[in-house]
Amino acid sequence: MDISYLHRNALDVIRRAKRVLVVSHPNPDGDTLGAGAAMLNFCGREGIPVTGYCQDEVPQQYAYMPGTESYVNDKTVFADSAHDVLAVFDAGDLRFAGIADLVARMSPRPVIINFDHHATNERFGDINVLDVTASSTAEVVYDFLRTVGGEIDRSIATCLLTGILTDTGNFSNPATTWTSLEVAADLVKRGGKIQEVSNKLMRNKSLPSLRLWGVVLARLKHDEKLGVSSTAIFEHEVAAEGIEEEHVEGISNFLNRFLDTKVVLVLKEVSGNKVKGSFRSADDIDVSLPAKILGGGGHKKAAGFTVRGRIVETADGWRVE
Numbered sequence: 001m002d003i004s005y006l007h008r009n010a011l012d013v014i015r016r017a018k019r020v021l022v023v024s025h026p027n028p029d030g031d032t033l034g035a036g037a038a039m040l041n042f043c044g045r046e047g048i049p050v051t052g053y054c055q056d057e058v059p060q061q062y063a064y065m066p067g068t069e070s071y072v073n074d075k076t077v078f079a080d081s082a083h084d085v086l087a088v089f090d091a092g093d094l095r096f097a098g099i100a101d102l103v104a105r106m107s108p109r110p111v112i113i114n115f116d117h118h119a120t121n122e123r124f125g126d127i128n129v130l131d132v133t134a135s136s137t138a139e140v141v142y143d144f145l146r147t148v149g150g151e152i153d154r155s156i157a158t159c160l161l162t163g164i165l166t167d168t169g170n171f172s173n174p175a176t177t178w179t180s181l182e183v184a185a186d187l188v189k190r191g192g193k194i195q196e197v198s199n200k201l202m203r204n205k206s207l208p209s210l211r212l213w214g215v216v217l218a219r220l221k222h223d224e225k226l227g228v229s230s231t232a233i234f235e236h237e238v239a240a241e242g243i244e245e246e247h248v249e250g251i252s253n254f255l256n257r258f259l260d261t262k263v264v265l266v267l268k269e270v271s272g273n274k275v276k277g278s279f280r281s282a283d284d285i286d287v288s289l290p291a292k293i294l295g296g297g298g299h300k301k302a303a304g305f306t307v308r309g310r311i312v313e314t315a316d317g318w319r320v321e
């Protein structure tokens with residue numbers, strides 16, 4: 001189907017809504033929030049009543065994006081029947097969006113518009129504005145706004161740049177295509193503050209977080225035969241004062257970016273006697289396979305799993321027992 005038809009269809013539904021509910025996924029990143037906030041701004045300009053919802057509070061580091069201040073994490077918005085249109089951003093299905101149960105209880109059932117770029121998207125929307133070739137959901141929203149003639153002002157441009165920079169890893173990973181660069185260039189032309197976005201996404205670690213990084217980096221082990229470099233993070237370390245979960249998450253991406261190794265594995269103890277593993281690969285090694293064997297899954301170059309137990313250091317690596 002011609003995607004511009006979907007764009008116009010989505011705009012019609014949004015325009016006719018009593019009130020649009022913009023949904024960003026839990027544990028929100030710059031893409032789900034950037035794309036969602038762009039829509040909040042667009043609706044605001046068009047005089048379309050709109051509410052933003054995210055199960056988790058918007059992290060302070062994203063507060064520079066206009067529109068993010070209006071997100072609520074109050075589930076009762078789903079009981080408000082004025083919300084007759086749901087626009088979901090950057091989520092492959094409603095469970096991932098954190099709203100499957102909430103939507104199931106809505107009556108009457110809202111019209112769902114699904115804006116996304118994941119290949120695994122389940123097409124759960126009544127309208128699926130899906131482009132698996134796009135770098136980010138922000139790029140999908142950019143295309144939507146361009147098709148329907150929506151104004152992209154500097155606020156919207158900054159939100160969309162955040163999504164693109166997040167999902168391209170500051171223009172370094174395979175999502176960095178000529179289209180994502182072209183879209184980003186156009187957004188800068190429209191007043192998007194790329195340097196501020198880049199700074200907010202990168203220069204945001206606290207001293208305690210970076211000290212923990214230091215400890216975790218000093219613990220790196222390397223298995224020559226498997227080509228796997230690994231490290232571990234213990235539960236008491238993450239629980240320490242001033243450590244933020246999202247900063248700890250960044251370690252596996254950091255290692256994947258700077259360490260010249262085939263595969264990176266970061267083990268992290270989490271509550272409930274569980275250990276989360278994050279695989280990253282830079283070459284053509286499919287890490288979703290070992291993740292699947294361990295009961296998890298993910299993408300070719302980024303995958304994870306959760307197993308029961310605690311991490312034990314051995315002579316040449318780690319064991320979970």
Ligand SMILES: [Mn+2]
Pocket residue numbers: 031032090117135136137167
């Ligand atoms: Mn995304």
